[in-house]
Amino acid sequence: MNFMKKRLQGFVAGFLFLALLTSVGTFAKQITERAELFYDNIKIYIDGNEIVPKDATGNIVEPFIMNGTTYLPVRAVGTAFGKNVQWDAATKSAYIGNAEIKPSGAFSANEVLNNLTVTAYTWKNSYYHYLALVVKNNSDIHCRLSANVQFKDANGNLVGVQEEEIMAFEAKQEACLVFANDIEFADFSYDFNVSQLKYYDCVTSAIAVDVITLPEKAIISATNNGSVAAEFLEYNILYLKNGKVVDRDWGFLTDDDSELKPGHKETEESRVYEDYDEAKVFLSGRATK
Numbered sequence: 076m077n078f079m080k081k082r083l084q085g086f087v088a089g090f091l092f093l094a095l096l097t098s099v100g101t102f103a104k105q106i107t108e109r110a111e112l113f114y115d116n117i118k119i120y121i122d123g124n125e126i127v128p129k130d131a132t133g134n135i136v137e138p139f140i141m142n143g144t145t146y147l148p149v150r151a152v153g154t155a156f157g158k159n160v161q162w163d164a165a166t167k168s169a170y171i172g173n174a175e176i177k178p179s180g181a182f183s184a185n186e187v188l189n190n191l192t193v194t195a196y197t198w199k200n201s202y203y204h205y206l207a208l209v210v211k212n213n214s215d216i217h218c219r220l221s222a223n224v225q226f227k228d229a230n231g232n233l234v235g236v237q238e239e240e241i242m243a244f245e246a247k248q249e250a251c252l253v254f255a256n257d258i259e260f261a262d263f264s265y266d267f268n269v270s271q272l273k274y275y276d277c278v279t280s281a282i283a284v285d286v287i288t289l290p291e292k293a294i295i296s297a298t299n300n301g302s303v304a305a306e307f308l309e310y311n312i313l314y315l316k317n318g319k320v321v322d323r324d325w326g327f328l329t330d331d332d333s334e335l336k337p338g339h340k341e342t343e344e345s346r347v348y349e350d351y352d353e354a355k356v357f358l359s360g361r362a363t364k
Contacts, residue, residue, distance in 0.1 A: 113140040119147060126151060182216060182271040190214040191267060196313065196320040203255040206263055207313060207320060209357065210241075211249045217277045218269040220244040222252050226260035234258040243361035244269075245277035251311040251357035253323060275361040278305040282335070286312075286356055293354050296342040297328040297335060304334040308360035310343070314351035321349040328358075335360070 117138040119126050128136045128151030136148045149171065190213040198205050208222060219242055226235035235256040244250060281301025287294040293312060299305055308329050314322040324345040329335050347354075 111141070114138075115140065117145065119151070121152075121156070128152070182218070184218075184269045187212065187214045187216050187218050187220075187269045188267060193265075195263075197263075198320045198322075199259070200322075203257060204259050205320075205323065206254045206256070206260075207311075207323065208252045208254075208265065209249060209313075209355075210244075210252065210267075212244050212246055215246050217246055217272055218244050219272055219275075220250075221268045222265050223268070224254050224263055224265045226256045226258070227262045227264075228259070229261040231262075234260055241359050243272060243275040243277045243359075245279050248277075248279050249357055250279075250359050251313065251355075253311060253325070272364075274364055276303070276364055278303065278308075278360050278362045279358045281305070282308065282358055282360070284310075284356055284358065286354055288354050292347060293324075293345045294342060295326075295328065295345060295356060296340060297358070298340040299335045299337050302337055303362045304332075304336045305329075305360040306334050306362060308335045308341075308358060311357045311359075312345050313355045313357075314347045314349060315353040315355065316349070316351050318353075321351055322347050 114137055117140075119128060119138065128138065128148045136151065138145060138147050140146070192211045192213060194209040196205075196207040196209070204226075206224060206226075208224075210220070210222075212218070212220075219240065221238060221240035223238045224236070225233060226237075228234050235258060237254045237256070239252040239254060241250050241252070278299075278301060281299060282305060283298045283300055285296040285298075293314075295310055295312065297308060297310070306329075307327065309325065309327050311325045312323065313320050314324075324347065326343050326345065327333070328341040328343055330339070330341065335341055
């Protein structure tokens with residue numbers, strides 16, 4: 076193929092807002108490289124009809140060849156297929172079709188609430204009637220989470236109201252909220268509220284947990300693989316038998332400063348007084364900004 080019509084040797088930097096003709100790739104980071112770009116009056120046909128590629132201001136954008144691969148402008152190709160094309164400079168993202176551009180790092184309470192999954196467990200002992208809500212944050216947003224629970228008896232009468240919160244609830248992580256009511260309840264309901272983090276950062280994804288289960292106890296170890304201290308790192312452990320909770324314990328995996336420092340490991344022993352076949356551990360903690 077003759078590439079002599081035009082030849083440009085330049086400095087290509089940043090994100091190329093272009094579609095590959097022969098392959099599709101994702102740019103995970105900004106790159107800078109020196110490359111030769113060849114222009115040879117390349118034409119584009121879609122379903123036998125020629126299109127003239129143009130940018131957002133209507134200027135013609137000519138396709139080019141780099142390292143043996145032909146590159147086409149995203150906007151021109153998307154428009155030719157009847158698709159809207161949007162460019163989000165904040166996140167360096169190209170949106171083709173119907174897509175809502177969300178500002179980078181934007182907090183949305185509705186997005187968090189719409190992406191929570193909850194598993195509820197109930198059990199009792201000689202003194203209290205318990206409810207555990209295992210909540211997973213499936214959104215990409217860190218937040219502060221609070222839960223308000225109402226307990227009712229078989230006649231629908233209110234027999235208890237409680238509230239618990241997670242100071243720093245990390246995206247893609249699970250946490251466990253436990254409520255103890257002194258009156259037996261037949262039903263319960265709950266509401267969640269979320270707010271933006273102001274004073275704390277999330278830390279739980281940097282904590283590696285190891286659990287050794289024994290007939291009457293579990294040994295729980297936590298190692299901080301992050302770069303900041305995890306403050307007030309608390310564990311909730313649910314002991315289950317045939318998928319139902321039979322007992323629960325909790326405690327802190329911290330040193331004398333109420334922290335689990337980077338690179339450090341803390342180990343605690345948890346006692347269990349019921350026969351169980353599974354133990355689930357959930358962490359909550361924070362780091363001061």
